[in-house]
Amino acid sequence: MDPRTELVFDKIAERLRSLADPMRLAILHLLQRGPMRVTDILAEVGGSQANVSKHLGILRQAGFVTCRREGVNVYYAVADETVFTICRAICEGIEKAAEQEREAIAQARALLETGR
Amino acid sequence: MDPRTELVFDKIAERLRSLADPMRLAILHLLQRGPMRVTDILAEVGGSQANVSKHLGILRQAGFVTCRREGVNVYYAVADETVFTICRAICEGIEKAAEQEREAIAQARALLETGR
């Protein structure tokens, strides 16, 4: 495969990995309402301070959020709205998968009924 | 946090993880052209047969692809077009991030020039 193409896949995968964590998704969801201090994020998502800070660091390094210091507080904000596009697409996918599963179950049941 | 919301984030994260691998992305990219046999996928993406098979299994389990047997061959096909929406969004994000970085570098350089 073209090595440049391979690099692109590496980058996409890296970005997806930065996103693929429930707590990080929760944080992004929170920040959708507007910038927040770490303390407040912490209060909402729960977990240890160190952990939340680390997740914020990962999101920041990936460029999904930015932060700005105001005195003793640090405010985080969404820097890349495309994450929400991604989440919507994923959710669509989940809904489709659920529907397919429902259909499969219905078929299986029909099969059982027939065989009675 | 609402436990139901938490479950949603778990599901999204799980799905993202299934997607967050260069080889799996390469496979999906290949399959965009149409259904393919495992052997042909193998020839294009490289790597061991076992590895490709495992990645295909992960994609299948996540519902991103389906497979159908035809004699001795198994054809895989994209089952969920939303993955491409996701990839496009991610790519947009990468482009934005790159541009921001370029700007930051330009600013830093300007600062250095000024200080001469």
Added chain:
DNA sequence: CCCAAATATTGGCAACCAATTATATTGCTG
């Protein structure tokens, strides 16, 4: 029925990731 080709599965190992605990940094206030 046995062989060969296509595909899947398993076991082991190294790399990576996430959570925790402890420690460091930063900025305000008295």
Added chain:
DNA sequence: CAGCAATATAATTGGTTGCCAATATTTGGG
């Protein structure tokens, strides 16, 4: 500048993931 509150950064550890090698399964052909 001492001390506190907010945040970030190690260091450790248990669990997960990816890769490889070997083995098993499935299917068509002789």
